[in-house]
Amino acid sequence: MKIVAPAGSIERFHAAIKAGADEIYMGLKGFGARRNAVNLTLEEYKEALDYAHERGVKVFLTLNTIMMDVEIEAISINLRELYKHGLDAVIVQDFGLAKFIKENYPGLELHGSTQMTVANHIEANYLKSIGFERVVLPRELSFEEIKEIREKSEIELEIFVSGALCISYSGNCYMSSFIGGRSGNRGMCAQPCRKKYSSEGEDEGYALSPKDQLYGFDEIQKLKEIGIDSIKLEGRMKEPNYVFQTVSYYKDLIDGKNVEEKSSQIFNRGYSTGYFYKNRPEIMNKEFASHLGKNLGELKENRLKLNEKIILGDGVTFLSKDYEKIGGTYINKIDTRFERGKREANPGETIVLRDLPTGTKYVYRNYSKEISDLIEQKLKTTDKKHLIEFNFTAKVGENASIKVSTLNNRLELVTAEILSENIVELAKNKGTSKEVIEEKILEIGDTTFKGVVRNIDIDENIFLPISVLKQMKRDVVKELLEKLIVSYRREVFEDIKKLPRVETIEKEIIVSAIVSNKEQRDILESLGIKKIYNKGYDVAREGILDKIDLNNNMATNLYQALKNKNDKITLGWNLNISNRYAFDQFSTLKNVDTIILSPEISYRRLEEMGETKIKKAILAYGRPRAMYTELSLGGKEQKVIENEQGDKFTIIQNDLGNSEIYLEHPLNILEDKEYLEEIGVSELVLEFTTETEDEIKNILEGKGEYRPYNYEKGVF
Numbered sequence: 001m002k003i004v005a006p007a008g009s010i011e012r013f014h015a016a017i018k019a020g021a022d023e024i025y026m027g028l029k030g031f032g033a034r035r036n037a038v039n040l041t042l043e044e045y046k047e048a049l050d051y052a053h054e055r056g057v058k059v060f061l062t063l064n065t066i067m068m069d070v071e072i073e074a075i076s077i078n079l080r081e082l083y084k085h086g087l088d089a090v091i092v093q094d095f096g097l098a099k100f101i102k103e104n105y106p107g108l109e110l111h112g113s114t115q116m117t118v119a120n121h122i123e124a125n126y127l128k129s130i131g132f133e134r135v136v137l138p139r140e141l142s143f144e145e146i147k148e149i150r151e152k153s154e155i156e157l158e159i160f161v162s163g164a165l166c167i168s169y170s171g172n173c174y175m176s177s178f179i180g181g182r183s184g185n186r187g188m189c190a191q192p193c194r195k196k197y198s199s200e201g202e203d204e205g206y207a208l209s210p211k212d213q214l215y216g217f218d219e220i221q222k223l224k225e226i227g228i229d230s231i232k233l234e235g236r237m238k239e240p241n242y243v244f245q246t247v248s249y250y251k252d253l254i255d256g257k258n259v260e261e262k263s264s265q266i267f268n269r270g271y272s273t274g275y276f277y278k279n280r281p282e283i284m285n286k287e288f289a290s291h292l293g294k295n296l297g298e299l300k301e302n303r304l305k306l307n308e309k310i311i312l313g314d315g316v317t318f319l320s321k322d323y324e325k326i327g328g329t330y331i332n333k334i335d336t337r338f339e340r341g342k343r344e345a346n347p348g349e350t351i352v353l354r355d356l357p358t359g360t361k362y363v364y365r366n367y368s369k370e371i372s373d374l375i376e377q378k379l380k381t382t383d384k385k386h387l388i389e390f391n392f393t394a395k396v397g398e399n400a401s402i403k404v405s406t407l408n409n410r411l412e413l414v415t416a417e418i419l420s421e422n423i424v425e426l427a428k429n430k431g432t433s434k435e436v437i438e439e440k441i442l443e444i445g446d447t448t449f450k451g452v453v454r455n456i457d458i459d460e461n462i463f464l465p466i467s468v469l470k471q472m473k474r475d476v477v478k479e480l481l482e483k484l485i486v487s488y489r490r491e492v493f494e495d496i497k498k499l500p501r502v503e504t505i506e507k508e509i510i511v512s513a514i515v516s517n518k519e520q521r522d523i524l525e526s527l528g529i530k531k532i533y534n535k536g537y538d539v540a541r542e543g544i545l546d547k548i549d550l551n552n553n554m555a556t557n558l559y560q561a562l563k564n565k566n567d568k569i570t571l572g573w574n575l576n577i578s579n580r581y582a583f584d585q586f587s588t589l590k591n592v593d594t595i596i597l598s599p600e601i602s603y604r605r606l607e608e609m610g611e612t613k614i615k616k617a618i619l620a621y622g623r624p625r626a627m628y629t630e631l632s633l634g635g636k637e638q639k640v641i642e643n644e645q646g647d648k649f650t651i652i653q654n655d656l657g658n659s660e661i662y663l664e665h666p667l668n669i670l671e672d673k674e675y676l677e678e679i680g681v682s683e684l685v686l687e688f689t690t691e692t693e694d695e696i697k698n699i700l701e702g703k704g705e706y707r708p709y710n711y712e713k714g715v716f
Contacts, residue, residue, distance in 0.1 A: 001224050001231060001254050004060070004158060005247045008039060008236030013048055015240035017057055018382050019247035023230065024052060025060040025091060027187075028078060042078050046085045053488050054448040054481060056386035058088040058409050064113035066185045066598060067094045068605045069501075069579045076104065076496050083108055086488025088409055089133070092116075093171060093185070096581030102131045103497050107410075107490065109133040114160065115171040115185065116558075119145075120542040121152035123558045128155040130585075136232060138539070139165055139213065140275045140630040145542035147226045156229040161215040162246055162263065163234020165274055165283070167193045167208045168627035168661075172538045172574055174599070175626035178663055179647050183600050183715040185576055193627075194289040197641040205286035207633070207641055208661075211270035214261060219276055220253040241375045242266045248378075265368040267291050275630060283631065288323040293366030302353045303337075304363055310334065310351075311344040315367025318360040327357035328366070385450035388480060390441050394424045394432075394458040402441070402472045404451075404480050408487045416480040418472050424462050431461035432469075440469050447477055499580055502611035504680035509673055511700075512570075512617070514554065514687040523693050527700055531683070536560060537656065538574050538628040544656060561589060568593035573619045573685075574628070578605070583612040596685055599624065599667065602714030607679050615682040620669050621699055622687030623650075623662040624709065633659040638690070652689065662689060668704045669711055 005021035007013035016024055026048070027039040040048060045061075052059050061082060063075065072094075079090070079101070089109035092098045093116055101108060112118055112127050112135035119138050127135050134156035137146060150157055166173060166184075176190045177183040193208040213234075215223075223231065231254075233246050245263050252259045264271055269292065270285035296316065297306040310331060317328040334342040335352045345351050353363070386406060394400040400420040408414055434456045442451050512531035515521045521532055536556035540548050548560055555561035556572035571577065571586060573596040586592050594615040597606065606618075626649060633639075634651035642648045648664040669676075673684060688696060698704060 001220075001228060003247055003250050003254070004230050004232040005243060006163075006233060006236040006238075007048075007243070008238075009240075010040060010044060010048065011240045012236070012238075012243045013040075014051075015244040015379060016247050017052060017055060017384050018379055019244045020251040020384060021057065021247045023058040023060060023088075024048075025062050025232075026236065027062045028082075042081060045082060049082070049085050049087060049488070050485050053086060053409065053485060054386060055384040056406075056409065057384060060089040060091050060111060061087055062091050062113075063097060064091045064093045064115050065187045066183075066576045066578050066600065067097050068601070069581070069608055070605070072097050072100050072579055072581055073496075073498055076100070079105065080492055080496070084490055084492055086485075086490065091136070093576070094579070094582060095577070095585045096579040096583075098130070098132070099581050099585045104493065111158070112136060113170075114138055117169055117171045117539050118558065119539050120545055120559055121149045122545075122562055123540070124149055124153040124155050124157070126558065126562055128153065134158055134229065136160070138169060138541075140169060140539075141541065142278055142543065143219075143222055143276050144278070146223070146228070148542050150226050150228065158230040158232050159223055159228055160213065160234060161220065161223075161231045161250065162213055163238075165210040165213050167210050167631070167633075168629050169539050171576065172628040173626070174624060175649075175661070177600055177715050178624045178626055178709055181710065181713060181715050185598075185600060186715055188716040192643065192647075195643050197643055199639060199641050204641060206289040207284075207286060208627075209269075209285055209289040210274075210283050211272045211285045212267075213274040214263065214271040215273060215276065216261065217253050217258040219273060220250065221256075224254065238267055240379075241372055244375050244379060245371070262368075262371050264294060265365075265371050268293050268366075291366065292317060292319065292323065292325075293364040296363045296365050297347075299353075299360065299363055302356050303350050304353055305350045306345055306347050308365060309344065309346050310365065311370055313369035314365050315369075317364050317366045318357045319362040319364060320359050321361040323362070326359055330367070383448070386448055386484075388449045388451050388477075390451055390453045392437055392441060392453070392456045392458070394420075394437075394462050394464055396424050396426055396459045396462060398423055400424050400464060400468075400472070402476050404476050406449075406480065406484065408484060410488075412487055414480065414484050414487045416476050416483055418476040418479065420464075420468060420472060422468075424459070424464065426459075427461050427463035432458075432464040432466075434458065436466070437464070437469060440466060441473050443470075444473070444477055448481070449477060499584060501580070501608070504607070504611050504678075507615075507677050507680055507682045509677050509681060509684055511620075511684050511686065514622075514685060516689050519693075520688050520691070520696065523696050527697065529700075533570065533685075535687075535689075536572065537654070537658070538572075539630075547656065561586075561592065564591055567591055570594040570596060570617060570683075572596055573599055574625075576600070580609050580612050583609075583614050583616075587613040594683060596683075600710050600715045603675075603679070603711050605714065606681075611680060616680060617683035617685050618669075618676060618681050618711075619667065620672075620676075620684035620686060621666060621704065622685075623664075623666045623689050625660055625662055627659075627661040629659045629661070631659060632657050633661075650690075665707055666704065667709050668699070668707050670699070670702060670704065671706055672708075672711075 002022035004023040005016035007026040029039045091111045093113045110132045114136040136158040182188040182190045197204045197207040388406040391403045403417040405415040514533045533554035540557040540559035554570045576598045578598040578601040596617040639651045
């Protein structure tokens with residue numbers, strides 16, 4: 001089982017490799033689902049590829065966002081360069097981008113991002129059938145569901161085991177997009193889930209902020225036993241020390257060592273095992289949403305009874321009863337009631353805190369000097385090594401030969417061989433032994449390799465100067481390194497295959513509707529609306545496949561599209577389709593007749609798309625769904641929450657117990673009907689959630705307020 005580690009900067013990249021990561025995922029400046037991370041320039045990325053490949057580590061480029069046509073074609077410039085240089089794989093969310101890469105970059109692995117929300121074996125097998133090598137499953141799956149997917153699919157499976165949890169299913173969160181134009185599906189999430197909320201004037205705290213995920217020994221052993229291919233660590237924007245420590249921890253767990261985790265000493269906003277168990281622990285942390293550290297103990301006046309060891313140099317933060325930061329310092333003095341000037345204090349001891357800020361209720365450690373010093377030392381002294389094999393031959397009257405070989409990440413054999421300048425002679429006195437030869441050959445500690453000797457074939461009592469042996473070893477290792485790096489290089493096609501843009505044909509638009517209940521359907525039928533869809537579930541988890549309506553003429557998840565029983569179906573807007581390449585990909589599913597565009601596409605980008613093989617529909621009315629969550633956040637009754645900026649959201653629980661969060665003000669672009677006809681839209685879709693009969697009639701009569709959200713301005 002491999003460890004896939006994050007690298008949002010070159011420092012994090014080096015930390016992950018030194019800690020023992022097998023694979024690294026990282027972005028290129030301007031692209032990917034962590035565009036706010038530092039990320040690497042093209043030249044830095046090439047250097048990083050060589051550095052990783054020297055050590056037998058794979059590198060995956062994160063392009064895990066939805067894309068517009070112009071962006072897919074623009075990324076090809078940089079992708080071409082990385083492909084030539086030996087990039088191992090690309091992690092994608094967008095089906096259109098996947099199609100583009102598959103057609104233009106043969107041999108480049110495709111990995112399905114967790115943003116795709118592939119949550120069952122049918123969807124996983126579909127990805128395999130269209131050329132994907134691996135899929136990252138949603139964090140919301142239980143172990144039993146993961147196990148079932150593993151048993152029923154052959155594609156490589158990757159599981160997130162640590163780091164930040166989104167309250168919404170990845171790929172199905174639009175809150176940041178709808179309220180601020182910063183899309184999580186485009187790598188620019190403003191993290192509104194980490195803000196404070198209230199309900200009916202009462203403080204709800206950080207009502208949408210989960211604890212971070214952290215699997216332990218038992219969870220890793222379970223995943224290992226069922227044959228999970230790789231575990232993934234989150235943290236492209238966390239510090240290098242966190243990356244190093246977390247990779248080291250999981251390397252030990254995979255190796256069967258039940259060690260104590262120390263990641264929570266470096267970054268901590270609360271941890272849980274997430275959704276792994278059916279009887280899952282409390283996932284939410286309503287008290288605080290940022291890194292505060294670890295609670296050091298119980299505070300009474302200025303005396304703190306410790307539940308954690310502290311040493312001089314630790315950093316602490318002072319919090320109010322509401323967990324607001326009111327101060328902080330580094331510990332430069334440790335006093336108890338009976339002893340002063342201690343260098344450390346242990347759990348159970350009570351220390352005296354002087355100059356404590358007024359209002360302090362809690363004392364947290366947010367910097368552990370002991371752990372940080374240990375990591376800094378390891379970063380200076382450790383490195384990942386690539387295994388190579390030596391074969392040595394020395395026969396009297398012939399040139400001595402030293403041959404070395406290894407496998408690159410594509411399992412291709414790379415070899416190098418050096419012959420001695422002079423022929424081997426018999427020794428006049430004591431000859432060179434096999435033991436000496438092996439010892440000198442394996443002295444390669446100053447390289448990126450570690451060696452094993454497979455065979456030494458020499459005549460008895462040969463004369464071979466040690467200086468000659470050492471020089472041969474240095475030369476052959478240098479040659480192997482050069483050949484290893486060259487083995488990753490690829491040839492590319494001269495021309496990039498692009499889908500030609502076909503001029504738009506004007507359409508005559510029909511109006512359709514998505515309904516949440518039978519009453520709404522009856523009302524719409526009485527008003528002459530003929531094409532009506534039933535509201536579906538955004539995600540088809542392995543454990544609820546029997547609850548997915550395969551007779552619905554709209555598919556709101558990939559499973560529903562693949563197994564639908566209708567001759568003609570429409571793909572829902574939450575499948576995030578926003579380019580003609582994705583339209584082309586889904587045209588291979590014979591029953592897909594219409595696609596509702598992503599509500600994150602702008603009119604400008606829609607015009608650029610041109611004509612498509614499948615009919616285009618657009619969400620023209622509806623209360624924007626900001627999130628689709630696995631948790632029940634407000635109970636069965638509707639609940640309205642409000643952020644500190646005055647934005648209001650309604651939490652509605654569906655019949656699966658999932659919470660859906662809706663914005664207060666509906667999207668409405670019905671007055672743009674003539675323009676949309678001109679640019680090739682065939683269908684205006686009205687989505688109804690809680691609307692009454694009068695509200696539905698008013699909307700159809702054009703009385704609703706015009707509100708275009710992202711259609712006019714687009715999203716970042």
